[in-house]
Every structure is written in structure tokens, then in C-alpha cells.
Amino acid sequence: MFDLVYNTIFFASFGNIYGLSNITLSLSDVLLAYIVAILVSIIVALVLRLPLLPSKPYRYSFDVSALYPTPIIAIGIFSIFLVLNYTFIYNGIVLAAIIGIISALFVKYLFDFVFPKPLDEDGGEDIQ
Amino acid sequence: MNEVIGIIIAAVLCWLNFVIVDTYFGLPEQPGVRGARIVGEDVKRRGGDIAGGFFQGNILCSPDASAGTLMAAIGYLLLGIPGGIIAAFLIFIGNRLCADPGYAGTVGSLTATIIVFICSFVGLTPEMFIVGMVIAILTVQGIDQVRASIFLGKIAQKFNRHAEE
Numbered sequence: 578m579f580d581l582v583y584n585t586i587f588f589a590s591f592g593n594i595y596g597l598s599n600i601t602l603s604l605s606d607v608l609l610a611y612i613v614a615i616l617v618s619i620i621v622a623l624v625l626r627l628p629l630l631p632s633k634p635y636r637y638s639f640d641v642s643a644l645y646p647t648p649i650i651a652i653g654i655f656s657i658f659l660v661l662n663y664t665f666i667y668n669g670i671v672l673a674a675i676i677g678i679i680s681a682l683f684v685k686y687l688f689d690f691v692f693p694k695p696l697d698e699d700g701g702e703d704i705q
Numbered sequence: 706m707n708e709v710i711g712i713i714i715a716a717v718l719c720w721l722n723f724v725i726v727d728t729y730f731g732l733p734e735q736p737g738v739r740g741a742r743i744v745g746e747d748v749k750r751r752g753g754d755i756a757g758g759f760f761q762g763n764i765l766c767s768p769d770a771s772a773g774t775l776m777a778a779i780g781y782l783l784l785g786i787p788g789g790i791i792a793a794f795l796i797f798i799g800n801r802l803c804a805d806p807g808y809a810g811t812v813g814s815l816t817a818t819i820i821v822f823i824c825s826f827v828g829l830t831p832e833m834f835i836v837g838m839v840i841a842i843l844t845v846q847g848i849d850q851v852r853a854s855i856f857l858g859k860i861a862q863k864f865n866r867h868a869e870e
Contacts, residue, residue: 659787
């Protein structure tokens, strides 16, 4: 009567029917989706009032900003979805936008809890 | 392309990629963590260059462009261009866990992905880049650490990234 495995797969397939319908993305679609992910993540991060660039000196700054970790996280997670062949509706553009928004929210609110900055005394020396 | 020639070309490309990216992002300038300082001072005591020692300590202690190039080649072998970008993402996580801001690692793996993609038209396969990257790291860390550190120090001086001490 209640088949756990069947029901789980059936429920998961609700999200997947759109993904399986357009497995054959062309190269331009993938490129466009990557550009959308990068742009949406940067714009949402700027809307959330993250700074555009990390604080000076740039090369040793642990601060998050709109340009440095946000697009990397967005395109990284989008690539994982892409290689798993799950690209939601509209050739993956909607998925890219959703991932961009979520990665900007993650960088703004959760990043410092997940990856705390090193302590001054024993984490990194000489960090100006 | 012949495998041996391909591996040599890939090793040269990987070496240039990771040394240029790592030097630009300031690895020879200062040790990011305490282990890198210990390695650098040990290399200096054996007659090497302090900036090259910091460079070697830093690529030993956290995944920088060297590990980024290697992982981008492996990711490209497995999954294509998205694999290289996933490698950049994983390198970023690893960098933050190692008390490193992570600019060198992510930029290095993205540039390595681009290099592997461009060279795939010439006939260089990602496997050649994996072997080449192992050889490139061996020349920096394995064969003669002191002479390698002096050479890396000269490159750091060219880039104006030499340690002040």
C-alpha cells in the first residue's frame, strides 16, 4: 500500500520532469545560463549591500564582496546541477537565477558562520 | 599528438600558469600560516631564498594555483568545462578551511580550465595536463628545493612581490 521507495522517487520526479525534458542544451544556452548566474549573483549581492570589492589590501582580504566569492559559488553550484543533467525550465536560465539569488543570500548571511575568519594569534601570521 | 611531447608542453604550460598566478597573488610576499613560515625559514637556512621558501611553504600548506591547476585538469577530464568550474568551487572551500583568502586558487583553476579547453583543439588531452602538473610541482618542490627557491625568488622580484625581509 505504502511503498516508500516508489513514493520517494515519484515525489522527486515532480521536480525532475522539466529537467529531463531538455537534456540537450546547446553550448550557447549553457553560456547564457552561466552569464545569468554571474550577473544575478552580483546584482543581488549589491542589492543586499555587500561591497563591490573586498577591503584593501585586496590580495590578503578575508572580507566577502559582490565580485569575489559570490559568482564563484554561483557558477560552481550551477555546474553541479548541469553535470547532473538537472536544468529546470527555460534552458536552465531560471535555475541559474535561483542559484544566483541563493548564493548571494548565503554570502551575505551565512558565510561568516560556515567559514569563519582565522584568529589573529594562531590562524594566520602577518596578515595585515 | 605524441604523448611524450604533449606531456612536456602541458608541463610547461602548467608551470607557467601556476607560478605566474601564485606570484601575482603574493605567495612569495608573506607566509599565510605558521607552517609556511617554518618551511621558508628552513629553506633560507639551507642557503635558499626567503621569498621562494615562502612560496614553497604556501603551496604546501594550502591549495593554491598549483592544486587548482591539478584539480581543474582532473575535473575537465571527468566532466568537461563544468568540472573545471566545480574544481574552482571546491578549491575555494578548501582555501577558506586552510585560513587562506583563496584568490590564487580560484583564479588559477579557472585559468587552467581555459588553458585545457583551448589546448584540446590542438590535441593536448586533460590526462597530459594531469601528468604535466605533477611534473611541474615536482620541479618546484621535489628535485632541488634550494635552487628552485632562488629561481622563484628572482621571479618574485620581477613581479615586485619579494618578501621585504
